[in-house]
Every structure is written in structure tokens, then in C-alpha cells.
Amino acid sequence: MNAPIATGVPAFLARFEGLRTRLPGDPAPRLAAAEVLRTLGLPGRRNEAWHYTNLRPIEDAAFSEPLTALRDSGMLLARVPHIGTRLVFVDGRFRVDLSDTPPAIFRPFAMHARFGDLAQPAREPLVALNTMLAEDGAIITLPNDADGGTITLVSLATEAPGRTTAFHPRHQIRVAAGARLTLVEVALGTGTYLHNPVTEIAVEDGATLTHVRLQDESPSAYHLATLYSSVAASGTYDSFTLTLGGRLSRTEIHATLTGAGAIAHLNAAQILTGIQHADFTSVVRHAAPNGTSRQTVKNVLAGSSRGVFQGRIEVARDAQKTDGYQMNQALLLSPDAEVNSKPELEIFADDVKCSHGATVGELDAEQLFYLRSRGVPASEARAILVRAFLSEAIEAVAHDDARAMLERAVSDWWEQHPA
Amino acid sequence: MPAVTETLDTVSAVTQSGYKWGFETTIEMDLAPKGLNEDIIRLISARKEEPDWLLEWRLKAFAAWQQMAEPHWARVDHPRIDYQDLHYYAAPKKKAGPKSLDEVDPELLRTYEKLGIPLKERAILAGVEGADGPQSNIAMDAVFDSVSVATTFRSTLMKAGVIFCPISEAVRDYPELVQQYLGTVVPMADNFFAALNSAVFTDGSFCYVPKGVRCPMELSTYFRINARNTGQFERTLIIADAGSYVSYLEGCTAPQRDENQLHAAVVELIAMDDAQIKYSTVQNWYPGDANGRGGIYNFVTKRGACRGARSKISWTQVETGSAITWKYPSCVLMGDDSVGEFYSVAVTNNHQQADTGSKMIHIGRNTKSTIVSKGISAGKSNNTYRGLVRMLPKAAGARNYTQCDSLLIGDQCGAHTVPYIESRNPTAKVEHEATTSKIADDQLFYCRSRGLSEEDAVNLIVNGFCKDVLKELPMEFAVEAQKLLAVSLEGSVG
């Protein structure tokens, strides 16, 4: 008789028990995280922040540890453009053999495990899960005024027949005063797996981090990413996330503007089809005056997909002269697609300029006819209009190579899923 | 720069003595013992001489309520309400129902005169001395605590075929109508407060407008809470049959007290093919004093069902009172081409908290909804707009436009917006915009440089801010509303 297979949280806790002694770094935070997970469990529908995204599939799955990667990830890697210094992780583990020579500012978490203080494992079960089981990740630390150039972090997940794997990379990026870095992240994979990364980002006085993320995981994968960023006076955190893959994905980005004149851009685009469900949740906290924040998020939904946008701008009492703007637009390309949008404002300071807008609709019939009347075939006309819809978001990406990567990803997607 | 000190002082001077409706009426009351249980419900039903079916209905609702938990997701903070520590029935002793005006306790009549609410029809036409409120051509149902004390112009309305009477009367005189519609828009188990209301509601207005009739006058109900330690649970039901039109106004005030009082009402509106219902509210329940003591808890479920094709329901509200407001007047747009509208100005000052907004549920094709919400926060208050726009799969060609704007006065208050947008039909279009602002120093200076006092300037700017909503109010209410806004925000007392 077979013992019932443990799934969800109990399975993760059991795995922790088995792995405990072999996990790197101080065990204390991990034990605390396990306790949180045991008490809270995974977030359910009653949790307001998870109102539109159901984690049932994670509860019901039995995840195993990735095997030491035997399979050749070459084919996957070939799909990743080579931008700047490329550092490759396979199933959550750093692969020096597949990477460029790592720069001095990089160290793998496996060797130097240290949990930062920006993440909130006590409140967020998925972050607790990551804290509990993180084995590896990228720790990138730039000294004052350094120019880190461009680094591409690649996450590849390889297919393990019969096994559904889970890995929880923990990344920390610190850009010290006056320093600059462009960080490109690409996530690809085959098969079914859970990729649950947590990233803690500190941008200090006058520093700039440009963060371009491409999530193109396997269509049957689960991608649940949580990012915490803190931006000091006159610092800039400029991020853009393009979501194309994953059966169920959530990108949750928190940005706290702690110093005067800080800037945070949390922009994104999600293009979905089939039965995909993708949730982009962003929270910007203005804790200091004269901050600027932008959240421009576009959803293009085909098939029976479901796109979710939850965006919050919080302005504290002392954050006068805040300039916060949020725009969320959704384009529904099929009658079975669904969009849920909750743009929130929580304002406690009066001398601020905060606004948000949201629209939902379909491709404009007049515009389509105009293109067709000039000879452009219907499907190409639709492609032109969808690309135009997305261009406002993608054009915001200043880094030429990164932007080109995103544009190509969008074209490729359209070619594979002509609507 | 945040609002200048003078403006802050002006604004904070408000509720020290600004609530001019805070007086109490001394009158003999018939009070049920405190507590909430089946016996109380039977007592209420017996006092009102209700038929068995309604008693059963109340008991079912009570049973459902006991299984439910108080909701806590709104951004409002309040100490636990002890539901057993309230009287659920309080009526002026002399009359347990509306009679001719000659039989109404003169003390009551004086109360309404003081409030500026004319009850004597002659007085209405002649103009009551010192009255500020609505004048002629409005039929009025006056509700004092749990009961309706008078309803004017009933015969005029009957001639047009319009039924307008207290719901307690409608239950007796038109039971089939009430039974057909009661609880069909807000089911008894819809939410905690609706269930409570369904169990213990005592009175409210009932209106039925027959096919093709344009109601010859505006209808209104004026709610006055007077007795201490009571909860107010009124129930209003308005049915507009095919092709009819009715405009209804609701006004409310309560005495100034240190304890909080609970007001949990339910309003159900039903509009058939080509019918229109316009429902306007000027809510001025006692908001609590400058330190946040006392004040009404206003937890209301208001919903309109646009059942017929091309039907239309408009909600217009000016909310300036109550310590805590929790209400989301909604429209369920079932009929094809039906229209739902929500226009609101919500003012919070001192320690008031408001969590209010609207839900528009689009079911039918080519349905349209418009939401214009203006929130003004001052003092240490918190004002939240919470809305839902839901486009269901069959809502082809549906349209929603939402505009929610917040005006912050002073830097101790908060203004929040939480809209939910859900769409399952690609041909449905949703457009939502929200902005947050303050009264700019240069705006104030400009007004003052043209000779306006600071108070006048604030008033002017606030009125401009609320213009889109105020223009939706019936004329009589618009004037009262503007005055109310001025009083709520300025130092002047009437």
C-alpha cells in the first residue's frame, strides 16, 4: 500500500527537515520561516492580496528537489541573447561552467548565504518558503560610484520526466551610493516546475539600477517571484517585467522610496493565451518627500487566459510633493479572456500629485479597418495594433539590447500565436 | 505647500458646535427591552400587526444572521458593537403609525419644523416660517426613530395611481406587492447588516409607480433618530413599473450624543422596461465630536435592479455625517441597454471614517454605467472610495466610465481609492480615472486677491470640485446640499 504523497506546505516542510543540515548559512532565519509557513500556510482567497490568484495548484502538487542537472540545457541557453556578462543558473543552482567569468561584484548565495532585511518572510508565506529552502542565488554588491555595466542573470529549468521540481533562488542586489548597474533577468524552462525567487534590492543615494526582466517559463510551470526594493535619496530603481510564460505566475514587486527625490518605475506587460494566469502586483511606498513613481502595466489577453493587475501607491504623511502615476490597460483579444484590475491609492499627505487610470477594451474596429483598407491583411493589422499597444510600455526600457530582446520576444510570441 | 494654517483652523472649528441638528426631542416613547432574540422580533412584528409570512421571513433572516460574522475588510476602525445592548424598537408612544396630521404629537411636529421639514401640506404651500428645507411639491414620509409619523400628499398621489406609504402599511394594504419584491434585490443573507435589517426592520418607505406613470411629485423620506441606545433599521422598497418615472429623496439627521448609534438600512429599487428611478440622499447623521466621540455608524445596503430593457437607476448622494460610513449603492444591470449611475460627494472631517463607493454589475448587452465620486477629507479623517465594475461574459458592448477624485484639506487626513475592475467580455469597455489633489495655495491666493475671504474661497473651490455631482441633485436638495457642504467644512453655523 502506498503512503499518501504529501503535497503543498506539509511536503515543503518535510523536505526542509530532510535538507536542513545541508542548507548554507545561518539556520535561524530558516527555522523562523518554517514556523511562519506552518502557521499561515499558503495564501488563500480570503487574503485580500491574493483575491484574484488561486494557489490551489501549488497546494495540490508534490514538488521534488531538482536532480543535479544531468540534462543538457544547451538548447534552452541558445534562446537567451548574450547581453553583458551572462551568469547562468540551472534549476536554481549557479553553473560556473555555463557562465561568463563572474565579475568581482558577484558571489553565489551557496557560498555566502546571507538573508537581507528587506524581505518580509513573517508576513508573506511564499517568502517564508524561499527563506526556508533557498540553496543558491546571485549576490551582487557594487561599491560606491562603481559602474557595474550590464549583467544578465539566466534561470533555466530543465525537464525531469515524472518529477515536478521546485527551486527557490535568493538574490540580493546592492548598488551603493553613486553606483550604476543594468541587470537583465531571463527565465526559461521546460516541463513542470515551481520557480519561487525572492530578490532584495537596495539602491543607495544617487545610485541607479535598471532592471529588465523577461519571464518566459515553460507553459506548464509555476513562477512566483517576489521582489523588495528600497530606494534612497535621489536613487533610481527602474524596472520592467515582460511576462509571457508559465501556467500560473505572479510577480510581486515592492518599492519603498526612503529618501527625498527617489524614483521608482515598476512597469510591466503581460501577454497571455491558452489557460495561462498571470498576476502582476506592485506596491510603491512613498516614505519621503519629492519622490516619483510610475507604474505602467499592459495586459494583452487571448484564449481563455486571465490577467490580474493589483497596483498600490501609498503616500505617507511626510511624503509631500510626491508624484505618483499609475496606468493599467488591458486588451482582451478573445471572448473567453478575463481581466481583473485593482489599482489602489492610499494617501496621507495632501501636497501630492497622484493619479491612476485603468482601461479595458478590445482592438479598435476603426483602427483595424483603416489598416485593412490600406491593404494590410487582418491578422497583420491586429499584430500592428497589439504591438502599438505594448510599445508605450516597452519603449520605456532605455537599454537598447534589453529592449531589442523584449521586442523580439513579443514578435516571436505573435508568430507562435497569431490571433 | 500644504494648506495654510488659517484654513486648517477654519476647518477644524467645524464640529465643535457646527452640528445644528444635534438637539433632542423629549417625547414619550414606547421602547422594547434591550437585546436581540426571537422574542424581540416577535414583539416588533406584533406591534406592527404583521401577517405571519413576514414574521417567518424575519425569523429566517435572524437565523441566517446568527451564522454570519461582522465584516472587517473595509478601511474603518470601530470598537466591537454589542448587538445585545440596543433597543430594537422605539416608537413615539401616542401613535404607532401614520395618521392624519392633526393626530400627530405636536412635539413631533415642532421637531420637524425646527429641522425645517414641513409636514403640514398647507404649511408646505405657504412656506413654513424659518424653514430651509424642501418646499412645495414634495410628498414626504417622516420617520421618527422606528416609525413613520406622517405621510403627506397621499391622496394626490393615489389619484395618479402611485402608492407611497410607510412599508409597515404597505405590508397590510398591499401584501402581494410587498411579498413579490421584498428581498429580491438584497436577499436576506446577502451580508451581515442586511440580514440584521431583514430581521428587525421597523419602517421605511414603500413606493409603487404603475405602468407609464410619471410620478407627479418628488417623493421623500426624512429619517430622524431620536431615542437613545437604539438601532435604526429602516427598509425602503421602490418599484417602478414599465415606462414609469419616480424621483425620491432621502434626508437624515440625529441628535448629538456621546455614544455611537447604529443605523443599518436596506434600500431595494426595481426598474422595469423603460422605467427610471432617481434616488437622492443627503446624509447628515451626527458625525461625532471633534475628538471622535459619539456619532452614528452608518452601515447601509442599497441596491438597484435594472430588470427591464432600457431601464435606468441613478444614485446621487451627499454624505457629510455619521462617524463611520459603510455603503455601496449599486446597480445590477440586467436588462439590455439599461443604465446605472452613481454620483457622490463624501466629506469626512475630524475623526470620521468613510468607506463608500459603488458596484456596477453589467449583465445585459449594451449596458452603461457612470460613476463620479468626489471625496473630501479634512481633519484627521479617512475617506475611502471602494468600487466594483464587473462585466460579465454576456455584457457585449457594455460601457463603464468611472471618475474618482479626492481632495485633501490639511495633512492629517487620508484619502484612499480601491477600485476593482473585472471584465470577461472583450467588447465591454471600462475606463477608470482617479486623482488626488489639494486646494492649492495659488488657487486660494487668486480668490483672495479678487476679494473673497479664505472661507469663501475654500467653499468656492470645493463647490467647483463637486460640481459634477451637485448638478445631479434635484434642485431643492442641491441647495440644501451646498449649504451642508459649507457647514461641514467651514466655521460658520446656521
Next chain:
Amino acid sequence: MLDIRGLAASINDTPILKGIDLTVPQGEVHAIMGPNGSGKSTLAYVLSGREGYEVTSGSVTYDGKDLLAIEPEDRAAAGVFLAFQYPVELPGVGNANFLRTALNAQRRARGEAELDAVQFLKLARGELRRLAIAEDMLKRNVNVGFSGGEKKRNEVLQMAILRPRLAILDETDSGLDIDALKIVAEGVNALRGPDFSALVITHYQRLLDHIVPDRVHVLAGGRILRSGGPELARELEAKGYTDMVAEAA
């Protein structure tokens, strides 16, 4: 080359065109004039294939082909061009990119070689110069932020680049000042020749001073009431529509 027989069309079950008979031989320019609500735009839209119009009877033959059976983009490839009364804006779509895509789509459909970016730009620049339109119009997004006159210039530029064989001008002159009107007229006249036909739909006569038609038709109440030479336009101008409609009744 354009043969319309007994064309009747409705919008939402309301009949607008009630039986149009009209022939435009190759190389000719015909004007259609009529009061508001006569069905002028409907005719233009039915010919170019816009959705929302139901053809209830009749036929349209273009170059021997059944025009109504062809998709809008294929009508364009066959040489039909509708100059819109209110050209729509395409935010995010660059004008140059749009023109090149459209041109190449048509050439592809016709089995002709496509133009690369360099060849296209050369072609475009030539036309811009000829039409005295600033080159920066190519860099802007299609019609976004364009004034009324600029939108019409853009339509004329498109005609010059796409070189249609049947141009339908739907009240192109509405809201234009005299200078913009001349540009439109020059654009059309530059294309005139044995291979080019046009249907100029207009409410006013003044455009026809600049684009002199071979024939004029009066459209009212969904039908063609009268046809004649260019002098018919002047007669209409003098009499007004009401009288002419009354006479024809």
C-alpha cells in the same frame, strides 16, 4: 471599370441605399453630391468593405470582379482606396512603418517585389517633395495630433505612394481651408490618367472647381436622382438640394 447595379444597403435594418445604379468608366472622375443623410458615406463604406453595413440587394463589379465578395485588404490590393472623412489615429504606429507595411502587403498580394527600407524611403521622399509635405510627417505616429489639414495631407500622401486605380474620396473637403483643399485636389489630379478613376463624394461644389469631374450625380434619399456634366454641380449650387429633390419627385 466600376459598375454598380441596383445596390441597396442597410445599417441596423434601416435602409440607407435604396437602389443605386452607377457606372464609372476607366479614366473618369465622377462626383457624387447630396444633402446630409442621403447615403453618401454609406456608399463609400460599402464600396471599401467596412463592417456594419448589410447589402440587401444589387451588385458591384470592379474590373470585372465581384467587389462585395472581397475582403477590405484585398480590395486595397486590387487598387481601391478610400480617403476617409475623419481619418482615425493610430497611437504607437509610426507613419513610415505603416506606409511601407501597407505598400508591401499590396505588392505581395499582387505578386510584385516588395520594397526594402531604403527603396521605400526614396519613394516616400520623392512624393513628399512633390506634395510639399514636411518629411517629419513620416516620423510621427499615424494621424496622432494631426490637425484636420494634416490628416488630409496624410491621406493624399498615402494615395501618392499606394497609387490606387479607384479612389473614393469621402467628403475629403469637409472642414478644410482653401489651401488644404488645393493640396487634396492636386494630389488627385496628379494621379489622373487612363488607368485611374475616382468617385469624389462631396456636399459642396467648391472642391469640384479644382477637381473637375467628368460626370456629376445627385444622391438623395438613397437613390441617384439626376446625372449630368460638370454644369450640374453649378446648378445644384444655385438651386440648393431641396428644390432639386422636389423637382425630381
